[in-house]
Amino acid sequence: MPIRPPSAAALFPRPRLRALLLPVLAALMLFALVLAGGPATHLAAYAADAPADTLRYSWPSNVGELNPHKYSPNQMFAQGMVYEPLVKYAKGGAIEPCLAESWTVSPDGKVYTFTLRKGVTFSDGTPFDSQAVRMNFETVLANRARHDWLELVAQIDRVETPDARTVRLVLKNAYYPALQELALIRPVRFLSPSAFPPSGNTNDSIKAPIGTGPWKLVETRKGEHDVFERNDAYWGKKPAIRRIVVKVVPDPNTRLVALQAGELDLVFGGGGHGGGQISLDAFDALKKGGAYAAFLSPPQASRVIALNSKSGPTADIAVRKAILHAIDKDAMVKGIFLNAEQRADALFPPTAPYCDLKLAPYAHDTARAEALLDEAGWKRSAPKGPRMKDGKPLSVDLCFVGNDALQKAIAEFLQSELARVGVRANLIGEEEDAIGERQKNGAFGMVFGDTWGAPYDPHSFVSSMRVPSHADYQAQLGLPMKADIDANIGKVLLTTDETARRNLYRDILTTLHEQAVYLPLTYQSSMVVHTARVDGVRFGAMDSEIPFEDMRLK
CATH class of the missing domain: 3.10.105.10 (Dipeptide-binding Protein; Domain 3)
Known part of the structure; x- marks a missing residue:
């Protein structure tokens, strides 16, 4: 296992001393990394040219190919940026319309009928309709063993499409969390039919990550960054930010250095989602320092x-x-x-x-x-x-x-x-x-x-x-x-x-x-730390989502 730098807590056991010396430590680390040509060099080089409409974030790894129907190494926050569900989970447990504008449930709880939203297209211009929905459900059902943790997949008997805007899910048994599981980030979200492989089975691969969501993945550089751009054809409220660069920063200390050096605008995570983005010692020091907005979510x-x-x-x-x-x-x-x-x-x-x-x-x-x-x-x-x-x-x-x-x-x-x-x-x-x-x-x-x-x-x-x-x-x-x-x-x-x-x-x-x-x-809880450059930062209804579409750059 590679040797990791010592934590701030190990270097400075006393909290007050940590709060005073963390900024000095960060500056020294950044200087050392730049001299060594390490990750901070890439960050600094990119930040020097960062446009005014670009948000700079980081993640421990690349986001993956962003197959909506598969798991690791596909990163959930990024899948949630590109792909959307029929219904969405909202604060307080409410289920709200998304790609389906309405739905009904049969008295026996076995049949869910969804009316799809009008005028929605995938980011490549392909219409979103009942056939696209059916195509995505069928590839998920063809790979039930991959999704056997999710009871909904086991309970779906068939998918019916009476017309272009109607989708009917017929279940084997009444399943009380059906709508909640349809709202999850994976695996029941929707890929453009044009991005399916020739086999029609996304377990093999996808041609490109094309969804209906507010963002498009436009560039990936292994070990360096992933770039998302606003989907200007998005059916809903369009994001204010045009571009998001997600830098690959595996080490929390390096991420702290990059944030304090002005190379990142946002740290988001720290609960189950994103692991330890930065240490809580560092979070506490940044919060007390007053130069950053820093806050925690309710227990999640x-x-x-x-x-x-x-x-x-x-x-x-x-x-x-x-x-x-x-x-x-x-x-x-x-x-x-x-x-x-x-x-x-x-x-x-x-x-x-x-x-x-x-x-x-x-x-x-x-x-x-x-x-x-x-x-x-x-x-x-x-x-x-x-x-x-x-x-x-x-x-x-x-x-x-x-x-x-x-x-x-x-x-x-x-x-x-x-x-x-x-x-x-x-x-x-x-x-x-x-x-x-x-x-x-x-x-x-x-x-x-x-x-x-x-x-x-x-x-x-x-x-x-x-x-x-x-x-x-x-x-x-x-x-x-x-x-x-x-x-x-x-x-x-x-x-x-x-x-x-x-x-x-x-x-x-x-x-x-x-x-x-x-x-x-x-x-x-999850943590947020951001610079004065960013506004509108909030936590999502699910720990695994980041509401970039609500953020603005000053």
């Missing part, structure tokens, strides 16, 4: 560690419970999050539907943690170092995205807390794709696996627990009642009885809580 999802119940020491429920009791979350919230996020004691925030269950939290209690480990046969062989059992150390791999400043800081904190009770946490920091592979194949002891926020939680998230390619499935695989959990998930998604639905969610979430499969950390 849960920041969670999944524990592997199938293999390694965490296969023992006593070890999992001991780990949960060992962590002083209040100290973490104060020391790492600077009280910017709230402590989490359950898998989902109590504000999520069906999730205000008031489950008894695993309180910070090192004595209880040590007693559990003693009872499980993990004994201390020395005052320091890991406990031992059958000649083996109590050692757990804690996996995180290596260039995510926040995950790294949390991982180091957890390592320190667990060492106090005799658990050795081996920190494994890797690229995002590598961590994704670990989540798919279960090659972890503990791994970051945050919930998804609205409109996914809880239905889409628990649905994905049944899919082997997700960390939650792998984490739960060793539970003796895993089959019962999966069966109850299938029932809760399809029942039309509200009381039964509430009881099933209670059973599912209570079982997972009692089995100590998850270490909830905080209810996470």
Whole structure:
């Protein structure tokens, strides 16, 4: 793994000293990077010619080919810029018209009939009509296995198109979150028929990322930047900004340097979306400095560690419970999050539907943690170092995205807390794709696996627990009642009885809580930092979207 620069917290442990010296550190880092011809050189070279109508943003990687029906390496925020849904998710959980101007639902809940908006075209001029909608649905349905985390795809029986402006979705069963899942950024959004490959199957490839949305992807340079331009043929309110340059900046410290040097206009992210764009230490210093607008979103999802119940020491429920009791979350919230996020004691925030269950939290209690480990046969062989059992150390791999400043800081904190009770946490920091592979194949002891926020939680998230390619499935695989959990998930998604639905969610979430499969950390927020050059910045209704179309440049 490449060596990363030390975090600001490591260099300057005292918050006041950090606030004073971060700008000096940033300037020195920028100077060093320019001399070395590193990433800041590219930023400075591009910024020197940045037009007045260009917004400069950054992301840890390129946005990908932007296939609307596929996942990584396609970046969700960028897919949301180019492609649109039939209906959109709005603040407070409302479902509003988008490419469909209206819809009706049959009394039995199985048939959704959409009337498409008039006069909409894709950015290449191709008409948006029912045949384009059907073509996109059919390629998604042809690849159901790829989308098996999303119950809606499994429930669609057929797509009917009585005329050019009418689309009828016929479901196998009534499915209560259907509209919420139609609003998601992927996979049910719409690519121009002209951009489909000859096979008609977008699982193979796409010719170009052509949607109906307010933005067009016009240039990609690997490892450097992606460029979006305003779609002047957009059917809705057109963005005020003409151009967005998304620079590839993998390292949070380099991003901070670029922002303070005037090479970036905006930092947006920091929850589940975008990982640690900059550290919370840096965010706090910038906010207090007053030169930038800096603010946090309301809690959007849960920041969670999944524990592997199938293999390694965490296969023992006593070890999992001991780990949960060992962590002083209040100290973490104060020391790492600077009280910017709230402590989490359950898998989902109590504000999520069906999730205000008031489950008894695993309180910070090192004595209880040590007693559990003693009872499980993990004994201390020395005052320091890991406990031992059958000649083996109590050692757990804690996996995180290596260039995510926040995950790294949390991982180091957890390592320190667990060492106090005799658990050795081996920190494994890797690229995002590598961590994704670990989540798919279960090659972890503990791994970051945050919930998804609205409109996914809880239905889409628990649905994905049944899919082997997700960390939650792998984490739960060793539970003796895993089959019962999966069966109850299938029932809760399809029942039309509200009381039964509430009881099933209670059973599912209570079982997972009692089995100590998850270490909830905080209810996470996203951050925004922007210069005085940008106005109209707000958070979207979904954590994974960035409302660039509302922003203006002064």
